[in-house]
Amino acid sequence: MSTIPSHLKNVDVFISEEKIQSRISQLGQEITNDFAGEEIVVIGVLNGAFMFCADLIRQIKLPVHLEFMGASSYGDGTESSGQLDITLDLKKSIEGKNVVVVEDIVDTGLTLKYLLADLKNRSPKSLKTCSLLHKPSKTQHHIPINYLAFEVEDQFVIGYGLDLAGKYRELPFIGLYRGE
Numbered sequence: 001m002s003t004i005p006s007h008l009k010n011v012d013v014f015i016s017e018e019k020i021q022s023r024i025s026q027l028g029q030e031i032t033n034d035f036a037g038e039e040i041v042v043i044g045v046l047n048g049a050f051m052f053c054a055d056l057i058r059q060i061k062l063p064v065h066l067e068f069m070g071a072s073s074y075g076d077g078t079e080s081s082g083q084l085d086i087t088l089d090l091k092k093s094i095e096g097k098n099v100v101v102v103e104d105i106v107d108t109g110l111t112l113k114y115l116l117a118d119l120k121n122r123s124p125k126s127l128k129t130c131s132l133l134h135k136p137s138k139t140q141h142h143i144p145i146n147y148l149a150f151e152v153e154d155q156f157v158i159g160y161g162l163d164l165a166g167k168y169r170e171l172p173f174i175g176l177y178r179g180e
């Protein structure tokens with residue numbers, strides 16, 4: 001019988017690997033249909049969206065130029081600090097391009113609001129948003145999410161790119177942390 005590694009004893013599976021992958025395949029299909037015959041720039045927001053982004057672009061059957069931006073509003077805690085740090089910027093211009101920004105989770109909406117305002121100023125042809133998760137009950141800034149994988153309640157989730165103080169990003173599923 002396999003044993004659960006000790007660092008996962010306080011983690012429950014919330015959204016399984018299979019569910020995530022099947023939803024991503026649908027989203028990839030939607031994006032492929034919406035941009036048929038065009039190229040897109042996918043911007044993954046680091047660190048949380050790296051895994052989602054990697055799986056999503058494999059399901060987009062179009063030419064994709066991948067970029068990353070680094071942004072953080074949480075420090076080491078579980079509540080937003082209300083300030084956004086841009087830690088990494090784009091390498092190439094997005095002027096005249098179709099852009100899809102890929103987030104791990106939209107919580108208050110602050111991160112996405114800030115990023116969208118910044119990216120709009122760079123004159124893309126189109127600008128769409130995609131997020132793995134959304135917590136509607138926590139929304140403070142109403143930003144449309146054009147491609148959303150799952151809605152969740154106001155619970156702190158980890159895994160599949162999402163962290164708690166830098167831990168648990170490597171999990172292939174989305175989990176709930178039960179505390180110490």
Ligand code: IMP
Pocket residue numbers: 048073074080103104105106107108109110111112155156157158162163164
């Ligand atoms: P927002 O700016 O409040 O929308 O927060 C967005 C960012 O907060 C996300 O990109 C995550 O990095 C982080 N975040 C929000 N909720 C969670 C959570 O439940 N687990 C892990 N990270 C979270």
